[in-house]
Amino acid sequence: xxxxxxxxxxxxxxxxxxxxxxxxxxxxxxxxxxxxxxxxxxxxxxxxxxxxxxxxxxxxxxxxxxxxxxxxxxxxxxxxxxxxxxxxxxxxxxxxxxxxxxxxxxxxxxxxxxxxxxxxxxxxxxxxxxxxxxxxxxxxxxxxxxxxxxxxxxxxxxxxxxxxxxxxxxxxxxxxxxxxxxxxxxxxxxxxxxxxxxxxxxxxxxxxxxxxxxxxxxxxxxxxxxxxxxxxxxxxxxxxxxxxxxxxxxxxxxxxxxxxxxxxxxxxxxxxxxxxxxxxxxxxxxxxxxxxxxxxxxxxxxxxxxxxxxxxxxxxxxxxxxxxxxxxxxxxxxxxxxxxxxxxxxxxxxxxxxxxxxxxxxxxxxxxxxxxxxxxxxxxxxxxxxxxxxxxxxxxxxxxxxxxxxxxxxxxxxxxxxxxxxxxxxxxxxxxxxxx
Amino acid sequence: xxxxxxxxxxxxxxxxxxxxxxxxxxxxxxxxxxxxxxxxxxxxxxxxxxxxxxxxxxxxxxxxxxxxxxxxxxxxxxxxxxxxxxxxxxxxxxxxxxxxxxxxxxxxxxxxxxxxxxxxxxxxxxxxx
Numbered sequence: 213x214x215x216x217x218x219x220x221x222x223x224x225x226x227x228x229x230x231x232x233x234x235x236x237x238x239x240x241x242x243x244x245x246x247x248x249x250x251x252x253x254x255x256x257x258x259x260x261x262x263x264x265x266x267x268x269x270x271x272x273x274x275x276x277x278x279x280x281x282x283x284x285x286x287x288x289x290x291x292x293x294x295x296x297x298x299x300x301x302x303x304x305x306x307x308x309x310x311x312x313x314x315x316x317x318x319x320x321x322x323x324x325x326x327x328x329x330x331x332x333x334x335x336x337x338x339x340x341x342x343x344x345x346x347x348x349x350x351x352x353x354x355x356x357x358x359x360x361x362x363x364x365x366x367x368x369x370x371x372x373x374x375x376x377x378x379x380x381x382x383x384x385x386x387x388x389x390x391x392x393x394x395x396x397x398x399x400x401x402x403x404x405x406x407x408x409x410x411x412x413x414x415x416x417x418x419x420x421x422x423x424x425x426x427x428x429x430x431x432x433x434x435x436x437x438x439x440x441x442x443x444x445x446x447x448x449x450x451x452x453x454x455x456x457x458x459x460x461x462x463x464x465x466x467x468x469x470x471x472x473x474x475x476x477x478x479x480x481x482x483x484x485x486x487x488x489x490x491x492x493x494x495x496x497x498x499x500x501x502x503x504x505x506x507x508x509x510x511x512x513x514x515x516x517x518x519x520x521x522x523x524x525x526x527x528x529x530x531x532x533x534x535x536x537x538x539x540x541x542x543x544x545x546x547x548x549x550x551x552x553x554x555x556x557x558x559x560x561x562x563x564x565x566x567x568x569x570x571x572x573x574x575x576x577x578x579x580x581x582x583x584x585x586x587x588x589x590x591x592x593x594x595x596x597x598x599x600x601x602x603x604x605x606x607x608x609x610x611x612x613x614x615x616x617x618x619x620x621x622x623x624x625x626x627x628x629x630x631x632x633x634x635x636x637x638x639x640x641x642x643x644x645x646x647x648x
Numbered sequence: 649x650x651x652x653x654x655x656x657x658x659x660x661x662x663x664x665x666x667x668x669x670x671x672x673x674x675x676x677x678x679x680x681x682x683x684x685x686x687x688x689x690x691x692x693x694x695x696x697x698x699x700x701x702x703x704x705x706x707x708x709x710x711x712x713x714x715x716x717x718x719x720x721x722x723x724x725x726x727x728x729x730x731x732x733x734x735x736x737x738x739x740x741x742x743x744x745x746x747x748x749x750x751x752x753x754x755x756x757x758x759x760x761x762x763x764x765x766x767x768x769x770x771x772x773x774x775x776x777x
Contacts, residue, residue, distance in 0.1 A: 252684060512688050
């Protein structure tokens with residue numbers, strides 16, 4: 213039941229001792245010693261859905277792209293259209309190889325026309341840095357991962373909590389926008405992004421300020437029910453929101469099109485690494501698709517379990533868990549495109565036994581927010597190792613009307629497992645759907 | 649970590665209570681603590697003959713799937729059906745309502761090979777180091 217000691221020394225974030233002091237259970241994750249839970253995954257999950265949670269995601273990487281050629285370099289490196297990215301906006305995007313495989317899914321921040329930075333998955337920092345440097349062209353690349361701390365404040369109470377610590381107004385940021393502002397008197401970059409399916413913020417500070425920031429947020433959030441959240445609940449939250457996780461839904465051999473990320477692949481924009489391969493795939497049609505599954509029999513699908521149709525293997529599970537919000541077992545899986553329609557009955561082989569599973573629309577959980585009169589729809593999720601994706605793009609340019617969540621009472625939520633909702637095949641699997 | 653004196657323990661973190669040739673088996677407080685929230689339990693069919701160290705069942709937490717091994721050999725006479733609907737019972741009461749199966753012992757002397765409470769406490773302490 214205990215993990216074997218790894219050979220290589222594990223990295224720690226500046227908040228490691230703070231996690232210990234909070235009684236966190238620590239696990240190895242992608243070369244890091246990270247908190248998997250504090251009071252229990254299910255309790256933490258519910259805190260984020262109903263109040264707020266604070267996550268240490270300092271293990272994620274920050275890689276700057278600087279200089280007069282920064283925009284051109286970012287464009288060549290990423291599938292989304294950098295021309296759509298305004299100052300102070302964030303874009304969910306992908307680094308792809310020439311063959312279309314995903315190097316990483318990331319968020320790209322534009323500070324100004326000569327300063328951009330990528331927020332990348334922790335387990336991919338070295339690979340991404342090498343890839344970005346190889347394709348840097350005339351731009352200057354600076355890895356600030358080791359000197360940057362990142363915490364995520366997520367949940368319906370996130371805005372109220374942050375307000376007590378920053379001069380930045382509550383309406384200053386739309387989803388997928390960011391600004392520099394003090395938080396608890398510390399210089400910070402506040403980004404309205406996340407990887408949970410809830411509203412919230414990701415806050416970047418110098419690593420030396422991480423503990424002060426963390427303690428100030430915990431203190432300020434106590435009256436609102438803020439809880440520290442480990443990687444365990446981070447995973448169940450992102451899975452309910454159907455946000456992809458690198459190493460599960462995405463890898464070097466998987467194209468973003470199969471993963472349902474076409475919205476963040478701008479084949480008709482400027483050229484980028486992987487475009488011709490992805491164009492070809494679009495013309496041919498992807499042989500497999502990522503789908504959401506709701507288990508209809510007794511058993512939990514887990515990564516690597518075979519997916520069956522009439523007894524024959526037709527796919528593989530990439531992530532699966534018992535959903536704390538719905539109480540049912542949910543999963544993401546790649547299946548033959550012909551079997552990807554919602555309502556299709558498949559099975560997942562659980563320890564040699566086929567357990568019925570139905571293809572359902574994703575996300576499994578969708579936050580319903582008050583209708584906002586204006587405002588670019590951004591979406592979101594974040595990126596990381598567990599955190600991939602959020603989606604946000606097009607903060608200003610494209611209407612994205614097709615994925616605006618229906619208006620509903622503020623604070624209410626809907627749960628979509630098993631009951632096909634307004635979601636259509638069109639929006640199946642868009643990371644960040646839950647965020648709009 | 650609770651380790652009742654009246655039970656015997658395996659290195660795989662199962663406990664055994666023997667009375668009149670029947671062994672009640674579950675997982676320890678330490679095991680449930682390490683697993684975290686248990687959300688699914690799979691138990692053997694009644695009548696299954698288990699040899700010592702055979703897979704007795706499966707417990708799944710939110711994050712992980714763990715096999716449970718038979719600490720002693722025997723024939724399954726009763727299973728704790730309540731765990732199907734309420735798997736979290738193992739977290740709440742691992743040595744009581746969270747028991748998993750009862751077996752009639754094949755070889756009562758196998759129990760002697762299990763750890764006492766004192767030995768198990770030491771074993772867990774060493775495992776953590």
